[in-house]
Structure formats: C-alpha cells, structure tokens
Amino acid sequence: MQMFLTDTERAAKPDMDRLMAEYGAGLLRLCCLYLKDRAQAEDAVQDTFVKVYEKYDTFEGRSSEKTWITAIAVNTCRNYLRSPWHRRNVGEQGLYLVEQAPPELPDGTVIQAVMKLPTKYREVILLAYYQDMKLRDIAAMLGVPLPTVSTRLKRARRMLEDALKEWYYDE
Amino acid sequence: MNKEAFRRQIDREMADVRLSPERMRRIHSLTDRKGHQAGRSVFPHRLPAALLSVAVAVCALLMLFNRHALLPRISEDRRVFIALDQGEGGGTPEPTPAPTEAAAPADIVGFAAASGVRFTLEAAYTTDSLSLFWRVESDRSDQIAFAFRNFSLEGANETGGLPDELNGVDSLTVLGGTVSGEAMPAIYYGVSQIPIADAGPEITVSLTMPVYRLAEEPRFAHDDDASLDDASLNDALDALNEKRLLLYAGGSVTAAFVRTLENNFDPGGDFWSTRTYAQGTLELAEKCGLVEQLDEISAAFVIDTTQGMPHAAADGQVYSDPAGRYDIRLSAFDMTPLSLYMEYIVTSNDAATSTGRPGELTRTFEVMLDPSDEQTIDERFPEGRTVSHLLLDTSYVDGIVYGCDYELSSLRLTSLPEAIYLVPRSHTFYDKEGTLLRDEAIRVDLTTE
Numbered sequence: 030m031q032m033f034l035t036d037t038e039r040a041a042k043p044d045m046d047r048l049m050a051e052y053g054a055g056l057l058r059l060c061c062l063y064l065k066d067r068a069q070a071e072d073a074v075q076d077t078f079v080k081v082y083e084k085y086d087t088f089e090g091r092s093s094e095k096t097w098i099t100a101i102a103v104n105t106c107r108n109y110l111r112s113p114w115h116r117r118n119v120g121e122q123g124l125y126l127v128e129q130a131p132p133e134l135p136d137g138t139v140i141q142a143v144m145k146l147p148t149k150y151r152e153v154i155l156l157a158y159y160q161d162m163k164l165r166d167i168a169a170m171l172g173v174p175l176p177t178v179s180t181r182l183k184r185a186r187r188m189l190e191d192a193l194k195e196w197y198y199d200e
Numbered sequence: 201m202n203k204e205a206f207r208r209q210i211d212r213e214m215a216d217v218r219l220s221p222e223r224m225r226r227i228h229s230l231t232d233r234k235g236h237q238a239g240r241s242v243f244p245h246r247l248p249a250a251l252l253s254v255a256v257a258v259c260a261l262l263m264l265f266n267r268h269a270l271l272p273r274i275s276e277d278r279r280v281f282i283a284l285d286q287g288e289g290g291g292t293p294e295p296t297p298a299p300t301e302a303a304a305p306a307d308i309v310g311f312a313a314a315s316g317v318r319f320t321l322e323a324a325y326t327t328d329s330l331s332l333f334w335r336v337e338s339d340r341s342d343q344i345a346f347a348f349r350n351f352s353l354e355g356a357n358e359t360g361g362l363p364d365e366l367n368g369v370d371s372l373t374v375l376g377g378t379v380s381g382e383a384m385p386a387i388y389y390g391v392s393q394i395p396i397a398d399a400g401p402e403i404t405v406s407l408t409m410p411v412y413r414l415a416e417e418p419r420f421a422h423d424d425d426a427s428l429d430d431a432s433l434n435d436a437l438d439a440l441n442e443k444r445l446l447l448y449a450g451g452s453v454t455a456a457f458v459r460t461l462e463n464n465f466d467p468g469g470d471f472w473s474t475r476t477y478a479q480g481t482l483e484l485a486e487k488c489g490l491v492e493q494l495d496e497i498s499a500a501f502v503i504d505t506t507q508g509m510p511h512a513a514a515d516g517q518v519y520s521d522p523a524g525r526y527d528i529r530l531s532a533f534d535m536t537p538l539s540l541y542m543e544y545i546v547t548s549n550d551a552a553t554s555t556g557r558p559g560e561l562t563r564t565f566e567v568m569l570d571p572s573d574e575q576t577i578d579e580r581f582p583e584g585r586t587v588s589h590l591l592l593d594t595s596y597v598d599g600i601v602y603g604c605d606y607e608l609s610s611l612r613l614t615s616l617p618e619a620i621y622l623v624p625r626s627h628t629f630y631d632k633e634g635t636l637l638r639d640e641a642i643r644v645d646l647t648t649e
Contacts, residue, residue, distance in 0.1 A: 045227065049219060058214045058217050061214065074219065143210075158207065159210055161203060161207070
C-alpha cells in the first residue's frame with residue numbers, strides 16, 4: 030500500500046548523504062548513458078540533487094523516492110539534450126544518429142550497444158531495464174502515450190538483440 | 201531480455217563510474233548554501249516586491265518618455281516592450297536594424313555594447329508560455345565569448361524552471377574570429393520557452409550578458425606549477441597561445457576544459473557554489489589570465505500583457521496527406537506573429553506504404569508559407585531571423601509505422617499567415633514494389649480566434 034508523506038515529513042530537508050550514497054552511482058551511470066558524456070553527466074547529476082534538495086518538500090510519496098528522483102534526472106538530461114550548447118557540440122542530428130561513444134566512458138559491450146541506440150529508444154530501455162520503472166511511469170515521465178513507450182521498448186529490445194546477438198540474452 | 205542480468209552487466213561495466221568526492225562536496229556546498237539562504241530569509245517579501253514594482257513602473261515611464269525616439273515604434277496590435285536598462289560598462293541602446301520582410305518587428309529590443317557586440321531580444325506571449333528569441337552578434341574581428349546570467353522573470357509565475365541557456369548553465373559560446381584560417385560564425389541565436397502562469401499586466405524580463413575576449417597575452421596566473429602537468433590544460437594553453445579561444449572542435453569551451461580548470465584552481469568546489477556553469481567558466485578563465493572582460497550588457501524590458509496578441513490555434517485538428525497515407529494531428533498548436541509552437545502526432549493509415557525496403561525511413565517536413573516556393577522558412581527570413589529549424593521527423597522502421605511520435609518545434613515569423621504547409625522533404629518513401637512515392641504538401645489552416 031502506498032503511504033503518503035505527512036506535512037511534517039515533507040517539510041524536512043533530505044539527508045543528502047543518504048541520497049547520494051543510495052542513488053548517486055546509479056544516477057550518474059544513467060546520465061552517462063543518456064548524455065554520452067561523462068562531464069555533462071556529472072553536471073546533470075549535480076543539478077538533479079540540487080533540485081531534489083529544493084523540491085523535496087513537494088515530494089508527496091505517490092511514487093517511490095527513486096522514481097521521483099529518476100524523473101528529475103531524466104528531465105535534466107532531456108533539457109541538456111535540447112539545449113543549444115549540447116546541440117552545437119554533438120551536432121543537430123546527433124540526437125538521433127548513431128554515434129561513437131566518447132573515449133572517457135568505459136568500453137563495455139552492453140553500454141556501447143545502449144549508447145548507440147537513438148535517444149528515444151535509449152531512454153526507454155534505460156528506464157525500464159536499468160531503473161526498473163513501470164511503463165506507465167515512464168510514459169508519464171516522458172510525456173508520451175503508454176503505447177508509444179511500449180512500441181519504443183519493443184523496438185529498442187530488437188535493436189539491442191541485433192547488436193548483442195547472444196551475448197547477454199539468456200531468455 | 202533478463203532485466204536483472206542487464207542491470208548487473210551495466211553496473212559491472214560501469215563500476216568505475218561513481219560520484220567523485222569533489223563532486224559530492226560541491227553538491228553539499230550548493231545545497232548547504234540554499235539551506236542557509238532559506239534560513240536567512242526573514243525580511244518580509246511583500247515590501248521589497250511592492251517597492252520594486254513601483255521602481256519598475258517609474259523606470260518604465262521614464263524610459264518611455266526619455267527614449268521614445270530610440271525605441272522601436274509600437275503598433276497598436278503588437279506586444280509592447282519597454283527597455284528598462286541598456287548596458288553597464290558601455291552598453292547603449294540601439295534600434296534594431298530594419299527587417300528584410302515587410303512586417304515591422306515592433307517588439308524587438310536591441311542592446312549594443314561599445315565592444316561591438318550586439319544583443320537582441322524579442323518575445324512572444326501566450327496565456328501559458330513566454331517565448332524569448334535572443335540573438336548575439338559580434339562585429340569584432342577577434343573571438344569573443346559571452347554568457348547569460350542573473351536571468352529573472354517578474355510578473356508571472358514560471359512553472360517549468362528557467363531555461364538553462366538563459367539561466368547561465370550551458371550558454372557559454374564563442375563567436376567570431378578565425379580558427380586555422382577559417383572564419384567562425386559571428387552570430388548565435390536561440391529560443392527559450394518558459395512555461396508561465398498567473399501573468400499580471402506586465403512581465404519584466406532582465407538578464408546580464410558579460411562579454412569576454414581572448415587575453416592579449418595569455419598567461420597562466422597561478423602559483424601551483426604542478427597543475428601545468430595536466431595534459432589537457434597544456435593543450436588548452438597551446439591553443440590559447442595560438443590565439444585560438446576555440447578549444448575544441450565542437451565550437452565551445454567544453455565541460456572537460458571546465459573540469460580541468462576547476463581541478464587545478466578550485467579543488468574545494470566553493471567557487472562554483474555561487475556561479476552557474478557559463479559564468480563560472482568565464483570568470484575562472486579570466487582569473488587564469490586566459491580571457492579578459494570587454495564589457496557587460498544588462499538588458500531589461502517590460503512586456504505589456506494587456507494589449508492582447510493576435511492568436512491562432514489549430515489544437516487537436518487532424519490533417520491527412522493528400523494520398524491518405526498518414527495523418528498528422530496537432531496536439532498542441534500556438535501561433536503568434538512571432539512564434540509557432542507545435543507538437544504533433546503522426547499516424548499511418550496504411551502500413552504497406554512504408555514497407556518498401558527494410559531499415560528506417562525518416563519523414564522530414566519543412567514548414568513553409570507557400571508550398572510552391574522553393575525557399576524554406578529559414579531562407580525567407582535571412583540574417584538569423586529564424587531561430588529554429590522546423591524539421592519534423594517521424595520514423596518508420598521495418599514496415600512498422602510507429603503509432604505516434606513527438607516533437608516540439610518553434611520558429612519565428614514576422615506575420616501571421618492564413619495557412620502553413622508541411623512539405624515532405626524526404627524522398628525515401630516507397631510502396632511495396634519499391635516505387636518512389638512523392639508526397640504532396642499538407643495544408644494546415646490557421647483559424648484565427
């Protein structure tokens with residue numbers, strides 16, 4: 030059963046040490062895969078935690094804390110991707126084209142495959158499979174209809190399967 | 201695919217990707233500061249707000265009387281912009297150059313600095329959004345860098361957070377000059393859309409734009425010689441010594457360079473706790489002797505929201521391509537003399553039309569005022585007047601038409617047309633036999649409310 034937070038609980042400022050310990054690494058990895066740039070990802074995570082701190086009193090507990098924070102991180106990354114600064118650096122078409130991963134990121138097989146997905150497929154696979162979010166939450170977060178998320182997820186899986194063949198697909 | 205295995209593998213491959221202690225300290229520094237700010241907020245808010253409103257009104261009146269001749273002429277049915285201030289350190293107001301199109305853009309405010317850098321700001325307003333179109337131009341032969349900071353909006357509640365480029369997060373941009381003998385663009389422009397609510401009769405927008413240039417004699421003003429060992433910083437210094445402010449091929453001072461600077465000069469992270477990305481980067485570069493500030497433009501103006509703006513809307517209307525192969529539903533559509541905001545969903549009526557060949561076919565539309573006109577909107581409004589390309593992409597993959605797609609587009613117009621045309625530009629659209637299908641333009645009528 031979902032427990033809503035009381036006013037007193039909402040008024041309290043969050044324990045940033047706990048939040049960073051609990052979600053920091055996961056968010057940074059999510060942002061790295063989302064933005065394909067380690068430095069920008071660190072900036073995005075920083076912005077996310079600052080927003081979490083500022084807005085924590087508005088968190089009502091209707092979703093899990095992780096989902097709420099992930100939504101803030103995703104919105105931050107999406108703003109980064111839409112920004113003129115990012116577009117000038119990655120090229121206007123870069124949002125949808127397959128790109129080589131920047132060298133400062135790890136050279137892992139799965140993350141390379143994930144980063145080669147177009148943005149709209151990359152984000153759903155990350156949210157559904159890495160962050161374990163429900164499709165309904167993803168749809169609400171991205172502002173697209175639920176069938177769209179489902180379709181994108183199916184397509185993203187097919188793309189990943191093509192890229193990874195039998196590497197990590199054990200079912 | 202097994203979720204758990206996928207997650208474990210990602211974590212394994214990215215095991216080294218963790219928040220650094222420096223970054224955590226900075227986050228603490230930023231949040232602690234905000235906490236202290238909140239705690240010190242004991243001064244009553246209403247009094248300064250009231251005083252500020254009076255001051256703004258007085259300034260607006262004074263500016264209106266004193267600078268009427270300098271302000272763009274205001275037509276009756278246009279939004280009114282009143283410049284409040286026009287530049288510290290040499291900035292002076294200037295009328296915006298006459299547009300090439302017939303409609304006079306009465307609602308443009310221009311600011312020019314003595315350094316030869318010009319800043320132009322225009323806006324369009326609807327009940328729930330404020331679009332700011334901004335343009336920075338440099339008449340100088342050398343490279344300059346600028347940043348926005350201290351952006352503020354008064355007179356309306358903003359509901360979605362200030363745009364990063366205006367809030368100084370990612371607006372650091374280099375303009376003009378030459379790199380390896382090639383002239384670099386001396387103009388940069390963008391559009392920022394700000395969701396607003398509860399707008400009053402006036403919205404006051406203000407921001408500051410410091411302008412920097414490459415230092416005459418780049419120096420490395422820091423005591424710690426050990427920092428010179430950093431390879432990327434040395435690369436940066438080489439570029440600077442060659443009179444190239446452009447540090448990376450991408451066109452901007454990159455976050456990696458910023459990180460190099462901060463690691464060398466600000467290991468504690470306190471410097472950044474009070475500054476945005478762009479502002480901090482330039483200040484740090486100045487502190488290092490790499491750039492020097494030329495001047496600073498402070499722009500402020502009032503948007504009079506009481507006069508009403510011609511408005512057209514086609515929300516929810518569905519338009520089909522002439523062959524009936526697909527529909528475009530405009531799920532959100534706002535058009536003013538200055539802007540077009542459109543979200544759309546494309547739905548195919550016949551999947552067979554996209555099955556000509558495997559792979560991904562991309563539909564690209566251009567929005568045009570006249571489908572027989574070979575010019576695009578961008579070309580019809582030259583000199584950077586159009587601030588955003590309007591290319592609508594929709595994907596068809598392996599015979600599967602994605603039921604919907606999402607895009608947000610905006611552009612600047614100087615007059616309100618009766619209709620616009622979505623003109624397909626991609627010709628990789630085939631039927632089952634592989635025959636190329638030429639698409640016709642889709643006319644979108646704009647109903648004036």
